[in-house]
Amino acid sequence: xxxxxxxxxxxxxxKFKNLGSRHGxxxxxxxxxxxxxxDRRTLLSVDFSYTIRESHAxxxxxxxxxxxxxxxxxxxxxxxxxxxxxxxTK
Numbered sequence: 001x002x003x004x005x006x007x008x009x010x011x012x013x014x015k016f017k018n019l020g021s022r023h024g025x026x027x028x029x030x031x032x033x034x035x036x037x038x039d040r041r042t043l044l045s046v047d048f049s050y051t052i053r054e055s056h057a058x059x060x061x062x063x064x065x066x067x068x069x070x071x072x073x074x075x076x077x078x079x080x081x082x083x084x085x086x087x088x089t090k
Contacts, residue, residue: 004048013040013067029078029087030058035071042067055079 016039023033045064051057058075079088 001052001054002048002050004046006044006046007042008044009041010043011041013042015040019068026074029076030074031077032074033072035069037069037071038067039064039069040067042069045069047071053080053085 017037019036019038021033021035023031025031042064043066045062047060047062049060056075056077057080058073060071060073060075062069062071064070076087080086081088
């Protein structure tokens with residue numbers, strides 16, 4: 001697991017607005033999603049993560065500047081079974 005996160009927030013902002021999103025399948029178990037939204041609390045933010053062997057594992061990246069955010073991810077649609085150490089088949 002690799003995670004990098006930096007946030008600079010405005011404590012007085014409380015407005016959130018979804019500006020749009022798109023998503024789709026890449027393969028049977030892989031999907032992608034991109035979102036664009038406005039959050040007045042966020043002044044500047046950079047988020048990056050890459051995970052494996054957990055539910056919805058994958059690559060996630062988001063950048064926010066003066067409240068406007070673009071969030072992109074490629075992820076596994078399955079859940080991870082920690083007891084069996086394998087992807088859940090249900």
